[in-house]
Amino acid sequence: MSCCTPDGSCSTGAAAEAVVDGRTTVYNVSGMTCGHCKATLTKELGALGGVLSVEVDLSTGQVAVITSDEPDDALFAKVVDDAGYELTGRAA
Numbered sequence: 001m002s003c004c005t006p007d008g009s010c011s012t013g014a015a016a017e018a019v020v021d022g023r024t025t026v027y028n029v030s031g032m033t034c035g036h037c038k039a040t041l042t043k044e045l046g047a048l049g050g051v052l053s054v055e056v057d058l059s060t061g062q063v064a065v066i067t068s069d070e071p072d073d074a075l076f077a078k079v080v081d082d083a084g085y086e087l088t089g090r091a092a
Helices: 014-021 037-045 073-082
Strands: 023-030 053-056 062-067 088-091
Touching: 023 073, 037 053, 037 062, 037 073, 073 088
Parallel strands: none
Antiparallel strands: 023 062, 023 088, 053 062
16 A cells, blocks of 8 residues: 555655754765666665655755754765765765
8 A cells, every 4th residue: 555645745744744853965976877776875875863864866966865963974975885876975
């Protein structure tokens, strides 16, 4: 059973509430080209403690991570690198 409504939106409000309370940091990531890349980074970064949400934008090569506290850039870089991509720094 899916939580998605017929128009493709999620019927649960949990994600929207987390976004309001979190801190968003946007990173530049190279090597992402497809939906598999997006799914991999969403899963790997989303599994880290303190991460509330992950949004991957393939067209810009950016990953927005919403965390409950100050993000650990070094840890995020290691996870991204271990997944086969390269975190090149925070977006301006």
